[in-house]
Amino acid sequence: MQIDYKKFTLSNGLRFIVHEDHTTPMAVLNVLYDVGARDEDPAKTGFAHLFEHLMFGGSVNIKDFESPLLMAGGENNAFTTNDLTNYYIQLPAENIETACWLESDRMLSLAFSEKSLDVQRKVVSEEFKEHYINRPYGDVAFKLRELAYKQHPYRWMTIGQELSHIENAKLADVKAFFLKHYCPANAILVMAGNIQTEKALALAEKWFGVIPAGEKYIRHLPVEPKQEAARVLEVKADVPLDALYKAFHIGSRTDASYYAMDLIGELLGGGGSSRLFQTLVKEKKLFSNIECYHFGSSDPGLLLIEGKLIKGTSMKTADLAIREELDKLSSTTIEEKELIKVKNKTESSILFEDMSLMNRASNLAMYELMGDVAFMNTELDKYLEVTTANIRDLSASIFNEKNSNSMFYYSNN
Amino acid sequence: MLNRKSAPEITDAVKFQLSLPPHQKISLRNGVDVYLVDMGTVDTLMMNIIFYAGNCFEPGNLVAAATNFMLKNGTRSKTAYQINDFFEYYGAYLNRQAGNETAEITLHCMKKHFAELLPVVSELIADSVFPEEELEIYKKNMQQRLQVNLRKNDFIAGRLIDTYLFGPDHPYGRYSSMEDYSALNTEGLKEFYNQYYLGGRCVIFIAGPLPAGIQNLVETHFGSLPLTGSSKPDTRDAIILPAKEKKYRVTNDAESVQGAIRIARNFPNRHHPDFQKMQVLNNIFGGFFGSRLMANIREDKGYTYGVHSYLVNLIQESSFMISTEAGKDVSEATIREVYLEMKKLCDEPIKDEELKISKNFMIGTLLGDLDGPFQVAGRWKSLILNGLNDEYFYHGIEIIKNIRPAELQELANKYLNAGDFYELVVF
Numbered sequence: 001m002q003i004d005y006k007k008f009t010l011s012n013g014l015r016f017i018v019h020e021d022h023t024t025p026m027a028v029l030n031v032l033y034d035v036g037a038r039d040e041d042p043a044k045t046g047f048a049h050l051f052e053h054l055m056f057g058g059s060v061n062i063k064d065f066e067s068p069l070l071m072a073g074g075e076n077n078a079f080t081t082n083d084l085t086n087y088y089i090q091l092p093a094e095n096i097e098t099a100c101w102l103e104s105d106r107m108l109s110l111a112f113s114e115k116s117l118d119v120q121r122k123v124v125s126e127e128f129k130e131h132y133i134n135r136p137y138g139d140v141a142f143k144l145r146e147l148a149y150k151q152h153p154y155r156w157m158t159i160g161q162e163l164s165h166i167e168n169a170k171l172a173d174v175k176a177f178f179l180k181h182y183c184p185a186n187a188i189l190v191m192a193g194n195i196q197t198e199k200a201l202a203l204a205e206k207w208f209g210v211i212p213a214g215e216k217y218i219r220h221l222p223v224e225p226k227q228e229a230a231r232v233l234e235v236k237a238d239v240p241l242d243a244l245y246k247a248f249h250i251g252s253r254t255d256a257s258y259y260a261m262d263l264i265g266e267l268l269g270g271g272g273s274s275r276l277f278q279t280l281v282k283e284k285k286l287f288s289n290i291e292c293y294h295f296g297s298s299d300p301g302l303l304l305i306e307g308k309l310i311k312g313t314s315m316k317t318a319d320l321a322i323r324e325e326l327d328k329l330s331s332t333t334i335e336e337k338e339l340i341k342v343k344n345k346t347e348s349s350i351l352f353e354d355m356s357l358m359n360r361a362s363n364l365a366m367y368e369l370m371g372d373v374a375f376m377n378t379e380l381d382k383y384l385e386v387t388t389a390n391i392r393d394l395s396a397s398i399f400n401e402k403n404s405n406s407m408f409y410y411s412n413n
Numbered sequence: 414m415l416n417r418k419s420a421p422e423i424t425d426a427v428k429f430q431l432s433l434p435p436h437q438k439i440s441l442r443n444g445v446d447v448y449l450v451d452m453g454t455v456d457t458l459m460m461n462i463i464f465y466a467g468n469c470f471e472p473g474n475l476v477a478a479a480t481n482f483m484l485k486n487g488t489r490s491k492t493a494y495q496i497n498d499f500f501e502y503y504g505a506y507l508n509r510q511a512g513n514e515t516a517e518i519t520l521h522c523m524k525k526h527f528a529e530l531l532p533v534v535s536e537l538i539a540d541s542v543f544p545e546e547e548l549e550i551y552k553k554n555m556q557q558r559l560q561v562n563l564r565k566n567d568f569i570a571g572r573l574i575d576t577y578l579f580g581p582d583h584p585y586g587r588y589s590s591m592e593d594y595s596a597l598n599t600e601g602l603k604e605f606y607n608q609y610y611l612g613g614r615c616v617i618f619i620a621g622p623l624p625a626g627i628q629n630l631v632e633t634h635f636g637s638l639p640l641t642g643s644s645k646p647d648t649r650d651a652i653i654l655p656a657k658e659k660k661y662r663v664t665n666d667a668e669s670v671q672g673a674i675r676i677a678r679n680f681p682n683r684h685h686p687d688f689q690k691m692q693v694l695n696n697i698f699g700g701f702f703g704s705r706l707m708a709n710i711r712e713d714k715g716y717t718y719g720v721h722s723y724l725v726n727l728i729q730e731s732s733f734m735i736s737t738e739a740g741k742d743v744s745e746a747t748i749r750e751v752y753l754e755m756k757k758l759c760d761e762p763i764k765d766e767e768l769k770i771s772k773n774f775m776i777g778t779l780l781g782d783l784d785g786p787f788q789v790a791g792r793w794k795s796l797i798l799n800g801l802n803d804e805y806f807y808h809g810i811e812i813i814k815n816i817r818p819a820e821l822q823e824l825a826n827k828y829l830n831a832g833d834f835y836e837l838v839v840f
Contacts, residue, residue: 068420071420075777092777122716124718126739133671134565136561285550310553355787
């Protein structure tokens with residue numbers, strides 16, 4: 001399915017994309033800022049995400065962000081990743097200007113209230129506890145990132161490396177962060193839904209086009225050196241079951257190998273007929289569940305495998321069994337039919353994702369961030385070009401033992 | 414010069430005319446009712462097949478859920494692997510889900526493959542065999558999952574609060590144990606399958622831009638299903654026995670840094686005239702991000718990442734629930750604030766401005782919630798399974814648009830008295 005859009009550059013340089021859909025009564029305003037946890041100071045991690053919370057604490061001209069939006073029948077949210085921060089508002093299309101007013105004012109400047117910072121530090125601390133401390137296996141993602149990355153800032157989590165970084169955040173840090181990252185030069189604006197392009201452009205110019213462009217932030221992140229030897233970390237924790245985690249370095253989201261890599265993840269862990277599930281959960285009964293996934297990150301990322309062992313299975317047996325599956329994929333060429341299966345799954349998941357106006361809006365922004373919004377409509381073709389030989393060769397390179405990070409997570413019960 | 418201080422003109426969302434797009438109902442030759450929602454622009458379809466085979470009907474704990482799960486794990490002609498491989502080859506998702514009253518099978522697929530997929534969906538319903546080995550794997554894996562969940566305070570709190578509200582023997586209050594999983598056997602599952610699937614009756618919803626000839630397709634593959642039940646199984650509602658004691662503090666993990674909090678009371682089901690009014694009151698109280706509970710407990714005090722209140726989606730009787738996880742040292746303070754917010758709603762009428770904001774928000778989001786074929790089918794499903802029709806939907810909109818502060822205050826005094834609530838913290 002082709003997504004229609006028009007792309008503009010506003011007078012201050014802000015990139016602006018409009019997507020018309022007249023089958024819905026709704027409209028979406030999406031703003032993506034090109035800043036994520038990877039852009040943080042190693043001594044002040046968790047900042048991009050904490051900052052996202054502060055964006056709801058009032059802006060320079062509008063004390064209360066929430067009430068006018070609700071009055072206009074709208075809802076909104078935001079998310080932060082290691083790569084980017086994305087804000088969206090959905091509301092009845094008639095009221096799209098309210099969204100422009102609110103969103104542009106917080107691009108212009110925040111209220112920077114001490115009270116808001118104080119409260120959101122606590123809220124984010126509770127978020128940290130809820131997701132990562134107060135639950136079994138909650139520290140796994142932290143440890144795995146630290147094992148796999150030695151230089152690149154992907155070595156810490158979006159929520160922050162440790163609670164103290166968040167607890168110590170100062171208002172001066174917040175202001176500096178805003179000045180550096182939250183300006184038109186570092187943003188992508190999308191308007192989607194039941195709107196006319198001309199009117200959308202006029203609104204965007206009126207509310208956003210007049211904001212000073214700011215300085216384009218140029219990223220100079222440390223490059224992760226190539227891993228030269230397999231790494232193993234053993235952990236003992238108060239959890240009920242042993243678990244096994246593996247992380248392999250892969251290319252970036254814009255690397256040509258991305259499509260084959262994504263399909264490899266599907267072949268291994270996507271659904272009930274996938275290789276790891278069928279062999280290790282159903283046939284050999286070594287794991288009670290097993291998954292394979294990646295984050296599609298902007299810089300070179302990780303392909304992860306994780307599973308919980310059936311009581312009585314030894315870590316070594318489980319590890320060897322995974323290794324055997326990875327070797328199979330690396331040394332033999334899969335049947336064409338199996339490749340078609342994962343391509344069909346990809347086609348289907350793209351279609352289902354595109355059903356939602358909100359997804360279309362944020363995806364348009366993300367493809368523009370990747371380099372060109374036009375990629376959104378050529379994505380499926382790139383998957384379809386992948387061959388069985390590509391799968392075999394890329395598997396051999398990703399699953400090379402020297403490229404592996406394994407974490408043996410033992411239950412001490 | 415642009416005035417950024419004042420808000421642009423808006424159209425009040427309460428002025429929008431909301432309509433629930435219609436469905437077309439057909440009855441197959443075996444008596445199965447099919448509801449078609451033909452709309453949407455993306456070539457994807459959803460088919461939802463609902464049996465009255467939830468845990469209300471099970472002879473032993475977990476039998477309904479296990480039977481429902483195992484429908485995908487083997488038929489007379491296909492292994493579990495072949496079934497998974499078949500659906501995944503077409504990029505389709507076949508999910509199943511068992512609840513209290515109903516158990517469902519849901520297919521999501523690309524429109525172009527719908528016709529090829531239907532015979533196998535039908536085969537799962539008509540021809541499941543419940544292989545011994547598959548059940549053993551399921552039991553083991555579910556037991557392991559339960560062991561992990563039992564370490565989560567939030568999971569424990571969710572189980573216990575339902576037990577207080579409905580009693581440990583009521584289907585809504587019953588929960589799973591390692592022993593319950595051990596006790597499952599293929600004979601029990603087959604019996605349940607024979608009685609409540611083959612001997613039952615399903616309702617089908619299909620939504621999306623429907624293919625030509627949809628009626629014949631459905632008739633061919635589902636009109637021939639050998640379902641012998643004539644209507645919804647005739648069961649008496651289970652007896653609800655709420656606990657006498659109202660306040661509980663449970664220690665699950667001495668190292669906890671947060672308490673999982675539930676504050677809840679029994680509440681009548683959708684047929685009660687207060688139900689839809691309560692949805693408006695709930696919205697203001699704790700129903701969304703801008704609610705009073707969030708504004709106070711998260712955005713002012715910073716005690717929690719999130720606090721929510723809601724009417725639980727149950728058919729026989731509902732409950733009204735407040736749920737949050739808060740820092741261990743502020744859990745008791747959080748509970749006090751919840752009661753303070755209840756008392757405020759009892760003592761002071763909601764200001765017109767706040768009510769107007771809430772009404773606009775509810776209508777605006779409802780407009781968004783009806784945007785898409787699957788969402789519309791979901792609305793119809795909820796109405797039909799609860800024995801309601803679109804009058805109820807339109808009545809609900811009128812309530813949102815017209816309810817006054819005095820009525821909401823009266824409602825608060827009826828339903829938001831601290832003494833009526835069960836209160837639980839799991840540390």
